[in-house]
Amino acid sequence: MGKQQATEKPRSGCPVSLGLDIFGDKWTLLIVRDLMFNGKRHYREFLQSAEGISSNILADRLKLLLSEGIVIKADDPSHLQKVVYSLTEKGIALLPILMQISAWSFEYRPVGQDYRDQTLAEMVDPEQRVAALRRAHLPKTTNP
């Protein structure tokens, strides 16, 4: 599975198009979702999500997210073979997009009841949510 046509050359200077150049597919934002809302940080965890992403597609998209600086990876100190994926500030900034997609689906699509309960909780105070994501994903600052 070869090229990354997403990142190569923008189709236009339009901001909508420039966004879709990166995450205009069925999987990329689901990985971000898993990082954001489902506490997933490992390759195997992403594979286990309900939508059933294939292993090769996942690898490809993680590569894309890394190359775009939306996600970073680091060794897991607890396990030589484990890798921890984290959102960058750029990745955390995707939160409002995911929230608006969710809001739209809530109104117009058959969102599962389980998600209705869960997601509503996530909607409360985006600022707070962002702060929590920064704490969980961004490198620790040693400020008092």
Added chain:
Amino acid sequence: MGKQQATEKPRSGCPVSLGLDIFGDKWTLLIVRDLMFNGKRHYREFLQSAEGISSNILADRLKLLLSEGIVIKADDPSHLQKVVYSLTEKGIALLPILMQISAWSFEYRPVGQDYRDQTLAEMVDPEQRVAALRRAHLPKTTNP
């Protein structure tokens, strides 16, 4: 060009996934953008956008948008062969998603200067923007 895998069976009940099932590709939201921000209403106009959508893909996506009730089509009274595409309320409700994608691209992607000027103007007062879209796209109500 065959199936519409988008609308068939949701991959999960997750609202993000349910949104992407429909518009998780590189083209669908660009058509919506053209309807929303660029005043395009005709097939040939969509074809002329900067990103260069192919004719068959456009036909396929319009079919999808119609089947999902995001867009409707009507005969153009001025021309037997012309068709006018309009957004539905469901389509207009995608505005906040496009706006958040734009906002993100403004910060993190090389948005063209021309778009920077133009899009900023569009950002002012989403409510007003929605009202304008309703007037331009939704069937005329005969209320005083």
Added chain:
DNA sequence: TAAAAGCAGTTGCTTTTTACAAGCAGTTGC
């Protein structure tokens, strides 16, 4: 301490989608 299970991917192959170019049957303007 050796086998089993977990880890992040990769490989090979088939099916589906996209891209590109051309064409089509009507309709309209001149």
Added chain:
DNA sequence: GCAACTGCTTGTAAAAAGCAACTGCTTTTA
């Protein structure tokens, strides 16, 4: 009456997605 325009369709090649198996380590387990 003819060229240009209308919303598409068709054919074919290239790219991407889907599927299943597998790899080379590492850690856990019996």
